[in-house]
Amino acid sequence: MDKLVIRGGNRLHGEVQVAGAKNAALPLMAASILSGGVTKLSNVPDLVDIRTFSSVLAHLGVEISATDHRLELDASNINNDEAPYDMVRKMRASVYVLGALLGRFGKARVSLPGGCAWGPRPVDIHLKGLKALGADIDIDRGYIVASAKKLKGASFYLDFPSVGATVNLLLAASCAEGKTKLENVAREPEIVNLVRMLQKMGVEINGEGTPTLSIVGSNNLAAVEMEVIPDRIEAGTYLVAAGLTGGKIHLKGASAEQMSLILVRAAEAGIKTTTTQDGIIVERTGELHPVDVETAVYPGFPTDMQAQWIVLMTAAKGVSLIEDTIYPDRFTHVAELTRLGAVISMKENIARVSGGNTLIGAPVMSTDLRASASLVLAALNAEGETHIRRIYHLDRGYEALEKKFEALGANIKREQDK
Ligand code: UD1
Numbered sequence: 001m002d003k004l005v006i007r008g009g010n011r012l013h014g015e016v017q018v019a020g021a022k023n024a025a026l027p028l029m030a031a032s033i034l035s036g037g038v039t040k041l042s043n044v045p046d047l048v049d050i051r052t053f054s055s056v057l058a059h060l061g062v063e064i065s066a067t068d069h070r071l072e073l074d075a076s077n078i079n080n081d082e083a084p085y086d087m088v089r090k091m092r093a094s095v096y097v098l099g100a101l102l103g104r105f106g107k108a109r110v111s112l113p114g115g116c117a118w119g120p121r122p123v124d125i126h127l128k129g130l131k132a133l134g135a136d137i138d139i140d141r142g143y144i145v146a147s148a149k150k151l152k153g154a155s156f157y158l159d160f161p162s163v164g165a166t167v168n169l170l171l172a173a174s175c176a177e178g179k180t181k182l183e184n185v186a187r188e189p190e191i192v193n194l195v196r197m198l199q200k201m202g203v204e205i206n207g208e209g210t211p212t213l214s215i216v217g218s219n220n221l222a223a224v225e226m227e228v229i230p231d232r233i234e235a236g237t238y239l240v241a242a243g244l245t246g247g248k249i250h251l252k253g254a255s256a257e258q259m260s261l262i263l264v265r266a267a268e269a270g271i272k273t274t275t276t277q278d279g280i281i282v283e284r285t286g287e288l289h290p291v292d293v294e295t296a297v298y299p300g301f302p303t304d305m306q307a308q309w310i311v312l313m314t315a316a317k318g319v320s321l322i323e324d325t326i327y328p329d330r331f332t333h334v335a336e337l338t339r340l341g342a343v344i345s346m347k348e349n350i351a352r353v354s355g356g357n358t359l360i361g362a363p364v365m366s367t368d369l370r371a372s373a374s375l376v377l378a379a380l381n382a383e384g385e386t387h388i389r390r391i392y393h394l395d396r397g398y399e400a401l402e403k404k405f406e407a408l409g410a411n412i413k414r415e416q417d418k
Pocket of ligand 1: 121122162164302304
């Protein structure tokens with residue numbers, strides 16, 4: 001297993017190319033199932049999660065070729081409707097094949113994803129919504145077994161604007177007979193990317209970017225070309241790196257529109273952001289200020305930036321409160337950050353950071369994707385050397401992380417962990 005060895009203290013500056021968003025690419029890949037042709041996706045990040053999902057699709061019979069951030073997915077010979085446990089447990093978003101298979105073929109057998117490092121992550125809303133569209137759903141020995149002669153358009157209110165449930169229901173409703181109205185859907189930019197692709201494929205969808213979507217399904221969807229939007233969480237992670245180290249980074253390809261609240265909070269913390277023709281320049285020259293954040297569904301502050309924000313706040317003199325309302329238990333990084341000398345106490349789902357003291361390098365362990373990113377950030381700002389173990393989490397979601405940080409001036413190496 002690899003580990004990262006980081007010697008902190010360097011001011012980071014330069015340009016970084018923001019990759020395509022993993023969380024946008026996965027739904028677009030699932031949408032390829034709905035057409036009987038060859039879907040072409042561009043700006044696809046080169047990540048373990050993308051390869052994991054490619055193997056799920058290949059298992060179904062989708063023929064996939066990948067070259068230089070492009071994927072071609074040929075869905076003309078799908079011959080299997082099962083996504084097995086060993087694949088789904090590696091990546092929860094595999095459950096997206098449920099809505100797509102059910103839509104195109106009227107049946108699917110998909111392993112229940114189970115929990116994750118920071119607690120339970122149910123799929124009840126996905127299933128309730130699919131039932132509303134007329135699917136019969138059973139749970140059989142850990143598998144969701146879904147079938148429908150023909151899905152029928154319906155009205156459905158999501159009890160929570162879940163990203164995953166919105167994806168699954170959009171995919172299914174795109175093939176349903178008649179009109180579907182989905183209320184209280186997720187409005188994340190990644191959802192809008194999917195809606196635009198489905199519209200291009202021939203589905204009539206209104207309301208993208210709002211809490212209500214109306215969808216008129218079709219049983220003849222075209223295979224299309226689509227570009228994956230930039231990764232706002234990767235961009236946000238490099239923004240925090242600039243803020244922490246008093247640096248200046250041009251986030252090339254980042255979208256200010258998709259990151260608006262992150263940029264607002266960054267400005268409050270003392271990070272200057274300037275939108276350019278092809279990205280955003282982020283820079284800190286003065287002191288960092290403590291800024292409270294509360295995670296919420298988009299356009300709120302993303303839970304996927306919570307761990308990184310906590311690290312930023314360890315460098316701001318004073319007290320800040322960071323609350324996660326989406327995943328109340330998503331704080332496994334706090335104990336590891338404490339090992340580096342961060343002063344953080346927890347009360348339920350709120351982290352209280354007393355910032356301003358110097359962090360000191362130490363051995364730490366990654367626990368999940370964003371927690372790992374937060375440890376890298378903390379190490380970049382710590383005195384001495386930090387060794388981060390179990391970094392396979394990072395490879396799931398950050399393309400060429402150590403190369404990008406090295407190019408920005410960080411002292412960072414990947415080594416074999418003996
Ligand atoms: C997606 C993102 C993940 C991000 C999360 C929240 C992908 C691949 N992953 O995950 O990076 O952290 O959005 O922005 O895009 N819930 C239910 N029942 C359900 C579904 C969800 O109770 O059927 C709850 C969850 O437990 C959680 C909340 O809703 O508390 C948000 O979950 P959801 O939006 O579904 O997250 P994911 O799609 O899994």
